[in-house]
Structure formats: structure tokens, C-alpha cells
Amino acid sequence: xxxxxxxxxxxxxxxxxxxxxxxxxxxxxxxxxxxxxxxxxxxxxxxxxxxxxxxxxxxxxxxxxxxxxxxxxxxxxxxxxxxxxxxxxxxxxxxxxxxxxxxxxxxxxxxxxxxxxxxxxxxxxxxxxxxxxxxxxxxxxxxxxxxxxxxxxxxxxxxxxxxxxxxxxxxxxxxxxxxxxxxxxxxxxxxxxxxxxxxxxxxxxxxxxxxxxxxxxxxxxxxxxxxxxxxxxxxxxxxxxxxxxxxxxxxxxxxxxxxxxxxxxxxxxxxxxxxxxxxxxxxxxxxxxxxxxxxxxxxxxxxxxxxxxxxxxxxxxxxxxxxxxxxxxxxxxxxxxxxxxxxxxxxxxxxxxxxxxxxxxxxxxxxxxxxxxxxxxxxxxxxxxxxxxxxxxxxxxxxxxxxxxxxxxxxxxxxxxxxxxxxxxxxxxxxxxxxxxxxxxxxxxxxxxxxxxxxxxxxxxxxxxxxxxxxxxxxxxxxxxxxxxxxxxxxxxxxxxxxxxxxxxxxxxxxxxxxxx
RNA sequence: GAUUCCGUAGCUCAGCAGGUAGAGCAAUACACUUUUAAUGUAUGGGUCCUGGGUUCGAAUCCCAGCGGACUCACCA
Numbered sequence: 001x002x003x004x005x006x007x008x009x010x011x012x013x014x015x016x017x018x019x020x021x022x023x024x025x026x027x028x029x030x031x032x033x034x035x036x037x038x039x040x041x042x043x044x045x046x047x048x049x050x051x052x053x054x055x056x057x058x059x060x061x062x063x064x065x066x067x068x069x070x071x072x073x074x075x076x077x078x079x080x081x082x083x084x085x086x087x088x089x090x091x092x093x094x095x096x097x098x099x100x101x102x103x104x105x106x107x108x109x110x111x112x113x114x115x116x117x118x119x120x121x122x123x124x125x126x127x128x129x130x131x132x133x134x135x136x137x138x139x140x141x142x143x144x145x146x147x148x149x150x151x152x153x154x155x156x157x158x159x160x161x162x163x164x165x166x167x168x169x170x171x172x173x174x175x176x177x178x179x180x181x182x183x184x185x186x187x188x189x190x191x192x193x194x195x196x197x198x199x200x201x202x203x204x205x206x207x208x209x210x211x212x213x214x215x216x217x218x219x220x221x222x223x224x225x226x227x228x229x230x231x232x233x234x235x236x237x238x239x240x241x242x243x244x245x246x247x248x249x250x251x252x253x254x255x256x257x258x259x260x261x262x263x264x265x266x267x268x269x270x271x272x273x274x275x276x277x278x279x280x281x282x283x284x285x286x287x288x289x290x291x292x293x294x295x296x297x298x299x300x301x302x303x304x305x306x307x308x309x310x311x312x313x314x315x316x317x318x319x320x321x322x323x324x325x326x327x328x329x330x331x332x333x334x335x336x337x338x339x340x341x342x343x344x345x346x347x348x349x350x351x352x353x354x355x356x357x358x359x360x361x362x363x364x365x366x367x368x369x370x371x372x373x374x375x376x377x378x379x380x381x382x383x384x385x386x387x388x389x390x391x392x393x394x395x396x397x398x399x400x401x402x403x404x405x406x407x408x409x410x411x412x413x414x415x416x417x418x419x420x421x422x423x424x425x426x427x428x429x430x431x432x433x434x435x436x437x438x439x440x441x442x443x444x445x446x447x448x449x450x451x452x453x454x455x456x457x458x459x460x461x462x463x464x465x466x467x468x469x470x471x472x473x474x475x476x477x478x479x480x481x482x483x484x485x486x487x488x489x490x491x492x493x494x495x496x497x498x499x500x501x502x503x504x505x506x507x508x509x510x511x512x513x514x515x516x517x
Numbered sequence: 518g519a520u521u522c523c524g525u526a527g528c529u530c531a532g533c534a535g536g537u538a539g540a541g542c543a544a545u546a547c548a549c550u551u552u553u554a555a556u557g558u559a560u561g562g563g564u565c566c567u568g569g570g571u572u573c574g575a576a577u578c579c580c581a582g583c584g585g586a587c588u589c590a591c592c593a
Contacts, residue, residue, distance in 0.1 A: 017545090021545075076553065078548095078549050078552065080549080083551075134553090138552085157527070158527090158542060159529095159542095162554050163553090169528055169529045169541075170529065175584075178585095232592090279591095281593075282591090283593095287593095288593065431593070487593040488593090511584065511585090513584085
């Protein structure tokens with residue numbers, strides 16, 4: 001298209017017709033002596049929500065001067081009168097502009113030029129006037145003053161909703177929504193709601209932990225040695241120290257050092273990084289809550305966890321049950337507890353507790369589960385559980401007592417040889433939390449690390465590194481401790497009934513855009 | 518990483534037995550002083566993701582690439 005010389009294009013981007021028109025509107029506003037980007041503060045008396053909830057018709061006489069600010073989301077111009085909708089953080093409110101009341105004198109520019117011609121959907125404006133109810137019953141603000149707060153140069157998608165809330169011309173392309181979350185948030189109010197709920201969920205958790213006297217702490221994101229989980233890390237380099245550093249895959253080992261140091265309850269909402277595949281359940285960076293409490297064990301941690309989740313559900317939904325996909329899930333405590341062995345045995349109809357590797361292999365074959373020769377007994381159990389049991393655990397369930405080979409940081413079971421005191425909380429067929437009575441025997445921990453090293457030598461890319469400083473800390477003595485990690489994004493997905501992790505992250509990881517932003 | 522599907526106007530989409538692009542909303546102009554998916558009339562707006570190929574002719578068919586969605590596999 002022909003480029004208007006008054007409207008410089010951005011690098012590598014040809015302006016659309018609507019962008020050119022908006023730039024011209026900007027110039028017209030300036031010519032009228034209006035600053036499209038004023039610096040002075042705009043004093044608001046109310047939010048749109050406050051007006052909606054507190055205005056009463058019989059008190060209309062006292063609502064003669066309110067001021068509100070927001071983004072213009074629609075305009076209905078009918079000659080000398082117009083309606084428009086203003087959206088702020090709390091919602092939308094209709095404003096009514098009447099030419100002769102907005103412009104009592106001879107100069108009608110403010111209405112005819114500024115509002116009708118140079119104002120666009122997406123612009124930020126401020127309005128002062130009186131509250132009233134229209135003939136159709138809509139609470140509105142009758143504008144006596146109208147000021148520009150910020151001009152939008154790009155057209156916003158115009159999403160319309162009818163009386164039943166049916167959406168027309170929705171802004172739905174997932175790629176555009178994730179890449180331009182700012183636009184998504186403006187036009188899709190339910191998106192904002194998801195993130196408000198996520199924030200509220202974390203607030204409830206923080207209150208729960210603080211109330212119990214645990215200390216919120218911060219530990220290194222850049223670690224010389226990654227640990228605390230089995231995953232491939234992101235690697236970077238520190239120039240001054242000339243050494244490799246890893247972005248943490250977990251903070252477990254640091255929090256336990258703090259327990260050694262004498263804190264009796266520590267927690268951190270940790271951003272962790274794992275250099276692995278992406279899917280609707282996986283983002284390269286994600287948030288995990290880790291909590292460690294001295295003098296407690298995993299039984300206590302189960303009680304704590306179910307109390308926490310029930311509290312979150314109640315805070316977000318005013319009831320313990322919520323709809324997640326096609327299931328109704330009840331977070332009311334207590335939750336079912338079942339051992340890993342029993343969970344599998346129930347499903348396959350024969351006891352797996354004493355089965356050896358060969359028996360498990362036959363079992364896997366019988367259920368046509370793919371296995372390979374390198375799998376040991378623990379891995380086979382894990383696979384059987386993941387294939388046969390986990391997808392069917394819809395209601396919150398604590399699965400307990402895992403083989404020691406799968407859990408190098410968990411304490412040996414007090415009376416079941418070969419197992420550790422560990423539980424995973426499964427909900428809606430997915431793992432929500434992982435917890436143990438923490439291993440505090442430094443000699444046992446060293447042996448576990450060495451077993452991991454052996455796995456690494458055999459080529460397991462996720463085998464743990466041996467953390468000599470962590471062992472030194474344990475050798476100074478760590479009290480018996482219960483610890484847990486909760487996937488915050490997964491929990492947020494569940495609590496907001498979101499199908500994808502991208503829906504609970506403001507800016508999910510995407511491939512870079514190529515050109516022409 | 519593998520499979521399937523998708524990429525056309527600012528947004529949502531149609532167009533695909535190959536003949537050179539269409540709707541609604543948004544935009545522009547006019548009318549309209551309580552409308553609400555406002556309405557009426559008129560108008561403008563497109564490297565049809567990119568690059569090759571087949572063809573007289575490609576948005577449409579073929580190949581490759583880029584981006585996205587979905588399902589699957591590992592991990593939270």
C-alpha cells in the first residue's frame with residue numbers, strides 16, 4: 001500500500017491503513033493543543049466496579065461528580081450523543097457523552113473532533129461526570145469532562161458479547177494470545193481472572209506457611225552444581241570466575257542446608273529451569289514450592305498437604321469441590337493413602353510386593369506395556385504405575401513407599417526394607433507433589449550419590465551429581481525433617497481448570513518471531 | 518523428537534474440481550441527542566506464511582522451509 005509520508009514506518013514493518021489513520025489522529029490532537037500522552041496524574045474517584053456495586057438510583061442526587069479512567073472498548077455514536085464503554089482493572093462501565101453538555105459553549109471540538117474523530121477503541125481516557133441509569137437500565141456516567149490519557153496506535157481486536165455472554169469475533173488464535181499477552185489480557189477478561197486466581201493461590205499458601213512459623217527464604221538460582229532432582233539443566237558461564245554455572249533444577253539441597261543451620265521451617269517459591277521437552281504440562285522455566293520442616297516426617301507432611309489444598313480450594317472457590325476438565329475433584333481432607341505396591345497390585349490383581357525383575361517384566365508384557373532391557377526393578381514398577389494406575393487416580397491420592405533406587409534423597413523406610421518414606425500426591429491423573437522424610441544419614445546419602453554416579457557413568461543424562469558440600473552439611477547433623485515440592489503451575493492449572501500450562505503463565509516460552517512485529 | 522491439522526484484511530473466518538480474492542466485526546464518510554453485538558447508506562483496506570516446482574495461468578496442486586495447535590514419549 002501507499003505509505004503516507006507523515007507516518008514513518010517502523011523498521012521492517014509496513015503500517016496498515018488503520019495504523020496510519022491513528023498516527024494522523026495523533027497529529028490532529030496535537031494540532032488542537034491536546035497532549036495525547038499527558039504526564040500529570042489523573043485523579044480517579046471510583047473504579048468501574050465500585051460504581052456498579054454501590055450506585056443506587058434513589059441516591060442519584062449524591063452521584064453528581066465521579067471520575068474514572070480506563071481503556072475505551074467500544075463506541076456507539078448517534079449524532080449529537082454517544083455511548084462508549086470504559087474498561088479498567090475492575091471491569092467495564094458505560095459512559096454517555098452529549099455534545100451540548102460536554103461542550104456548553106460555541107466550540108464543539110471536544111465532542112465533534114476529539115471524541116468522534118480522533119478517539120479510537122483502545123485509547124486510554126479519563127471522564128468526569130454524574131452517574132445515572134439509562135432508559136434501558138444501564139448504569140452509566142454522563143460525561144461532563146473528557147480527557148486523553150494515552151493514545152493507542154494499533155487497533156485492538158474488537159471482541160463483542162451479546163446479552164447471553166456469547167462471544168463474537170473473539171481473539172482466539174493461541175499463538176497471538178501468548179505472544180501478545182497484553183492484548184489477550186485486555187480483550188479476554190477470563191484470562192485476567194486465571195492470573196488473579198493464581199496469585200491468590202500463592203497468597204493463600206504463603207499465609208498458611210507463615211501462620212505455621214515457616215520462614216520464606218531465597219537460595220541461589222545460579223549453582224555450580226545442580227541437584228535435588230533428576231533433570232537436564234541449562235548451563236551458563238561466569239566470566240570473572242571463569243567457571244560453568246547451572247540454572248537450578250531444584251533448590252532442595254540448599255533448603256536442607258538451612259535446616260542444618262538451625263531454621264526449623266523454610267520454604268521458597270522457586271523458579272526452576274529444566275532443559276527438556278515442552279508440552280502443555282511443561283515449560284522450560286516453572287515454579288515449584290519447596291518446604292522443609294524439622295522434626296516432622298512424611299506422615300505429618302501428608303496431613304499438612306491435604307489441609308493446605310483444602311484451604312486453597314475453599315479460598316478460590318468457596319467450596320472444596322471443583323470441576324477440572326470432565327471430572328469433579330474434591331479437595332476436602334483427608335485423602336486416600338495407598339502404597340505404591342498396593343496401588344499396582346490392586347490394578348493387576350496379583351501382589352507385586354515380592355515380585356522380582358523377571359516377574360515384573362512378564363506383568364508388563366501381559367498389559368502390553370513397552371519396556372526395555374535396561375530397566376531395573378524400580379524402573380519397571382515406576383513404569384507399571386505410570387501406565388496402569390496414575391491416569392486413573394482422579395481424586396487426590398497419596399501414593400507412598402517407593403523403591404530406594406528411585407529416591408536418592410529420601411530416608412530409608414522405618415520398617416520396610418528396600419523402600420523409602422516417600423509419597424507423591426496424584427490428582428486428576430497427574431503428580432501434584434512429591435515429598436519424603438528427608439534422608440539425614442550422611443553415610444547413607446553418600447552411598448546414594450555414589451549409586452547415582454554409577455548411573456551417570458552408564459549414560460543416564462539425568463543422574464545426580466555428587467554434592468560434596470551438601471554431604472559436609474549433613475555430616476554436621478540435620479534433624480529429622482519432612483520435605484515437599486509442589487508444582488505451582490500444575491496446581492494453578494487444576495485450580496483454574498486450565499488445559500495447558502501456557503494458560504497459567506503470562507509469557508510461556510515460544511520460538512522467537514521471525515520478522516515484522 | 519514423532520504423528521495429524523492449521524497459516525487468506527486489524528480480529529474471526531469463507532474461498533481449493535487451478536482462471537488471478539470475499540463476509541461479519543473493526544476502519545473511513547454521511548445521517549441519527551438514552552444506545553448496548555446500536556442502526557442505515559456509501560467507501561477504502563490483502564507480499565492469500567516464505568522459497569522453489571508443475572502449468573498458458575497457483576491462495577488453490579507438488580516439494581522444502583518457518584511458525585502455531587493437537588496427540589504421543591521424558592520430566593513438575
